[in-house]
Amino acid sequence: QKEVEQDPGPLSVPEGAIVSLNCTYSNSAFQYFMWYRQYSRKGPELLMYTYSSGNKEDGRFTAQVDKSSKYISLFIRDSQPSDSATYLCATGNTGGFKTIFGAGTRLFVKA
Amino acid sequence: DVKVTQSSRYLVKRTGEKVFLECVQDMDHENMFWYRQDPGLGLRLIYFSYDVKMKEKGDIPEGYSVSREKKERFSLILESASTNQTSMYLCASSFASGSYEQYFGPGTRLTVT
Numbered sequence: 001q002k003e004v005e006q007d008p009g010p011l012s013v014p015e016g017a018i019v020s021l022n023c024t025y026s027n028s029a030f031q032y033f034m035w036y037r038q039y040s041r042k043g044p045e046l047l048m049y050t051y052s053s054g055n056k057e058d059g060r061f062t063a064q065v066d067k068s069s070k071y072i073s074l075f076i077r078d079s080q081p082s083d084s085a086t087y088l089c090a091t092g093n094t095g096g097f098k099t100i101f102g103a104g105t106r107l108f109v110k111a
Numbered sequence: 112d113v114k115v116t117q118s119s120r121y122l123v124k125r126t127g128e129k130v131f132l133e134c135v136q137d138m139d140h141e142n143m144f145w146y147r148q149d150p151g152l153g154l155r156l157i158y159f160s161y162d163v164k165m166k167e168k169g170d171i172p173e174g175y176s177v178s179r180e181k182k183e184r185f186s187l188i189l190e191s192a193s194t195n196q197t198s199m200y201l202c203a204s205s206f207a208s209g210s211y212e213q214y215f216g217p218g219t220r221l222t223v224t
Contacts, residue, residue, distance in 0.1 A: 008151060032211050043115070043201055043215030044154075088153065092211070097142065097161065098169075099213065103153035 003027055006089055006102030015111050019076040023089035023102045026070065030091040030100075033065050035074045038086045038104065047087070048074070079109045114138070115216035117202050123222045130189040132219050134202030140214075141207040143185035145169075145177060147198040148218070154201065160185055161208065192223045 006023045013019055021035075032051050036044035048063040050056045056063045064073040072089050086106045092099040118133035136143065145157040146169075156169030158177040166177050174196060178186045185204075189196055199220050203213040 004153075006153070034211065041217070043203070043217050045215065046212045049211060097159055097167070097208075098156065099211065101146075101154040103151055 001026055002103075003100045004089060004091060004102040007105055008103055010106040010108055012108040012110060013079055015079060015081060015109055017079050017109070019074075019079050019083070019107060019109075021074040021076075021087050021089075021105050021107070023072040024070055025072065025091050025100070027091075028067070028070065029093055031093055032091065033063070033072050034090040034099075035061075035063055035072075036088040036090060036101075038088060040085075044088055081109050081111045083107060084109050115202055115204055115214050117200075117216040117219050119219050120217065121220045121222075123224065124189075124192050125224055126193060128189075128192050128223075130192050130221065130223075132187040132189075132200055132202075132221070134185045134187070134216055135183055136185075136204040136214070137183065138204070138206075138214075139182065140204035141182075142205040142210070143179065144203040144205075144213065145175075145185065145187045146201045146203065147171070148201055149198050157187065189221075192221075194223050197221060197223045 034049040035047045037047045038044040053067045060077045062075040086104040088104040089102040115136045144159045146154040160166045160179040176188045202216040
């Protein structure tokens with residue numbers, strides 16, 4: 001079993017839709033949770049991170065963590081074609097050296 | 112802005128060749144990382160370094176070695192390239208221990224024929 005499971009998609013939605021991206025993880029010791037966005041032919045860039053269960057909002061993006069069920073979500077409101085990218089969830093222990101990445105979900109937002 | 116640069120965007124090498132991938136960061140970060148990214152497998156850590164001349168194995172170090180002689184530069188070496196090392200290689204850096212945000216370079220697409 002992979003430590004972090006993520007549906008690879010692709011996920012195709014119309015512009016303006018609400019997008020829900022999800023991951024599950026297996027190690028209850030993981031303490032920090034992140035979402036990276038990767039555009040085609042680019043390296044990943046950090047989108048959001050959180051340490052705790054609950055919601056964290058940043059503009060159109062909301063990250064949600066449920067530690068009891070080991071579930072990580074990213075919601076994108078009013079999705080735009082510029083949101084088309086691969087989204088990777090990531091998690092790990094303290095120290096920041098061994099971050100575990102999901103395989104990534106490819107998102108297409110159609111104009 | 113943090114900038115992480117990688118020496119090549121695309122490389123084609125033959126089986127058995129020694130391959131060097133170079134990474135440079137310009138923000139005085141303590142930590143540097145090498146990952147490979149494959150479809151369906153995501154990012155897998157090959158090696159990381161938390162200081163000059165210090166290195167630690169990641170999850171898939173076999174067939175690879177690294178060198179960090181200067182703080183800003185981290186090299187990945189494929190001693191004898193094989194076709195199963197065809198992949199996208201990503202370098203990253205982070206500020207220090209406990210810093211979770213990693214800054215990635217654009218990647219090197221390596222093909223071994």
